[in-house]
Amino acid sequence: MITLHALKYSRATRVLWLLADLGQPCNRIDYDRTESFRAPEALQRVHPLGKSPVIEDDSEKIAESATILRYLAHKYGDDSHTPPRGTAEFWQHEALLDYVESSLAGVALQAILPAFAGEPVPQEARGALDRHLNYIAQAIGDGPLFFGARAMLADIQLSYLIAFLARLDLLADHPRIAAYWDALQQQPGYIAATQTAGPMAPPT
Known part of the structure; x- marks a missing residue:
């Protein structure tokens, strides 16, 4: 199962959206923002830049929303979230x-x-x-x-x-x-x- 490191009020919701469309569960680990609306230091233990979202899939650890969305579409054989290839x-x-x-x-x-x-x-x-x-x-x-x-x-x-x-x-x-x-x-x-x-x- 995919593990999603999800910062509150962040781009991680994009990943949850696609997973919901695909009917795929995930192990979601939530992180609260600081009082200054920044990511907590705990996320730096996940990614050197303290990024969210980050997904883990077995030995793979992937950041950047667009890459994650493409990865999940490929992993689950989904072609319903892009127009037909070659067009x-x-x-x-x-x-x-x-x-x-x-x-x-x-x-x-x-x-x-x-x-x-x-x-x-x-x-x-x-x-x-x-x-x-x-x-x-x-x-x-x-x-x-x-x-x-x-x-x-x-x-x-x-x-x-x-x-x-x-x-x-x-x-x-x-x-x-x-x-x-x-x-x-x-x-x-x-x-x-x-x-x-x-x-x-x-x-x-």
């Missing part, structure tokens, strides 16, 4: 899956961190975020999710950042992204993951 949509999906942390996360955090601290979001940060949210809105196409009504790995990967943006009211000028977030929250795997581990973003 243009498959490669669009792969780009979106990697885009979330490689391109979007740094931009989103420039808006999330001040908003989370109750401070005004700098105009430059808001403008950069708006450009990315407009890009995502185009990628959604006819929706409601990236490739129709069923969540793909890229949707699961994106959900964490969108949860924080919604929590901090940073989607007010982006109704298509707000509708996308509403659709994500109706996915069975999201519901199962948040029922067992709590919300992705801390409550108000």
Whole structure:
């Protein structure tokens, strides 16, 4: 059985979502955040950078959400969370899956961190975020999710950042992204993951 090291209010919920979709249990080890909302020192004994999520599968220890999602889909022979291989949509999906942390996360955090601290979001940060949210809105196409009504790995990967943006009211000028977030929250795997581990973003 997979062991999941799960920090509260973290990207680990993505992994729980996929496992719920796949009908696979896990041994979940939970870690509370510190008063400053940081990961506890205990996670450094799991990963040198104190990361979460981290999964252990026999002798394998794997970090990075996108890699974990791909690993689990491969391990359990799942092809329902990606478009068919060899299609243009498959490669669009792969780009979106990697885009979330490689391109979007740094931009989103420039808006999330001040908003989370109750401070005004700098105009430059808001403008950069708006450009990315407009890009995502185009990628959604006819929706409601990236490739129709069923969540793909890229949707699961994106959900964490969108949860924080919604929590901090940073989607007010982006109704298509707000509708996308509403659709994500109706996915069975999201519901199962948040029922067992709590919300992705801390409550108000």
